[in-house]
Amino acid sequence: MSGIDVDLAVNGLITGLFYALMAIGLSLIFGILKIVNFAHGEFYMVGAYAYTLIALALGVPVWIALPLAFVVGALLGWLTERTLMRPLYAGYTSWGLMRDEYAVIVTFGLSLFLINLVDKVVGPYAYRGPPLVETSRVVLGPVLISGHRLLAAGIAIAVIAVTAALIKWSFWGQQIRAVSQNRLGASLAGIDTAKASVIVFMLSGGLAAFAGALLSPVINASPDVGIFPAIKSYIIVVLGGMGSVPGAIIASLFLGVIESFGAVYISFQYRDAFGLILLMLFLLFRPQGLFGEKGREV
């Protein structure tokens, strides 16, 4: 493996970690509510702006601004669930009875609303978030990486691990998984499915916003900054298996590495097409994704 290959592998894995932060939330929402949140990229955008403006305009230290961005994203998630999502399934215990087709329109509308709201309120200009560390270059063998990117990758690993552990072992995590498996069954067992939905939306919004905040010194906050990461997340959720958190993590890392190598050894022009090609191949040969379950619905 040559120096540039190591470089590409490391950068691909780091990019994959950032994709994972985004995709986990989207996957959770699909698992619980069986809807695709088309405004997911805008939670990421709001997080990038929240971190940048809290740190730059209010002068709050970056290590406080970062968790605050998570809180802003979680609050936006809570607000979205209570005002826009809840009316779609209020009174229904089975997701099969939910008016989930409306969710596509509602979340798509929310996406456009948030982009234009930020454009008008904050302005069209891009803002670069302050880095967590000022070190611009760290040399690790053949790999040269910015200090912020390295630190952000470490934080992303920690946040992904904590999220996965919470979902696997915590009381609320177990309830979320139960609702994900069978909403009606979970409600018959006494689980508050509405509360599970709120928690998932808050967690999803918080994680997306946290990813946006973490990356704002790299991607620069702008009103349309969330569009591409959201598209990647949709691809990852399908590759990993709809609703599967481990699947989303592995698919994210896989996509990051594939894009990194493909951009150099095939063409940078097709970098964003690699994910779509993988998506088509999976839909043809393994539609349930890496960790999803085969199923039929009548």
Place this chain on the structure above:
Amino acid sequence: MAGLLRRDMLGVALTVAAIMLPVVGAQAADPIKVGVTITQSPPGSVVQGTQVKDGLEVAAKIINDAGGVDGRKIELVIEDTQGLPEKARSAVEKLATRDKVVAITGEHQSSAALAGIEVAHRYKIPYINTNGWSDVIREKGYPEVFNPGNYNSRVGSAAAQTMKELGVKRVVSIAENTDYGIGLAKAIGEALKKVAPDVQYKYETLDRASKDFLPAILPMRANAPDAIINLMLPPAAYIMMNQLYEQGVAPSAKTWLYDGSGLADYPDFWQNVKEAGKGMLVFGLYHPKMAQPALGKQVGEAYTAKTKNEPNRLLFQAADSLFLIADAVKRAKSTDSEALIKALGETKYTGTRGEITFSKDKGYAFNQWLDVPYVTFQLTEVNQKVGDSALVSQAGQPLDPAKLWKPAK
């Protein structure tokens, strides 16, 4: 009976005349509607759209405060294209058919301009291309389309000349995947073949919506060129510049960074690039130290009073676009399209940047103001204002590389 009939007819005629008089008077004072297509929301460059809008509004105010054009005020009818060709096409259609504007201007993105001029050509309505740089816009040869702004061949020859004077051997352009970016990358290649045929040149096209350019930058780190030319627009250009800097590629002791996109004009430039912008050489269409006509100074001062921002190139290009329309209406003594197009073709007008005339040569020079003034300057400090930057050369003057700032090894 006949006398009674004549009296009645006279009465009717007087009544009609009494009704019509105010209408005729109102027509004389009706505003001159000028259509504007700009980006006011993503994914196009809203920053550029805002600068163009400010420039047009400043120019309209100057014209209207001076009594308008033969007593008629200028009214801007603004449409948002989002920088998308399909939106630009429908915006021009609406302006031409529903709003009945006398001319259309403001467009600042080549792809949108290329779509808009097709409709303007169909309706034979004057179209002043404010900032679409693509040579293809001119090469179409549409008589309705006039270009007082910059063009790719001009930047191409300026960039090639600078590369020659820097004495570089290998040059890479990083261009966005648009008509503007690809066209300009090719124009630089063509110009280099003429002025510096020994220079090895290639260009990379990157998606302007992408947020990570590392896979394109990493191979450059392994084999750094002598100069990198940026042909991307914000915000993608900022991300790319930061990643170039973080990887130690450019600006560096080995590699010059040359900007052909006017990045330093953007108010958010320094906030987004910091150290990555220090040492960058810039192809500039405006610099406070450039010689400028009195109208340019007036527009610059009015803009600063309005926005508290430093003047920028798009401000002047937009203002000139509107001044040219007003000048053509005045000379044609009409807002009829055919008369306006004829008057625009005969333009000889001292605007904000110099005396504007339109060439009739074929190709990229068609209906183009060929002598668009430009300079090369270098940003030598972080957060440096354009006015404080080092003016390296003006058009036609040689550049001395020994006087340029370069990072230490």
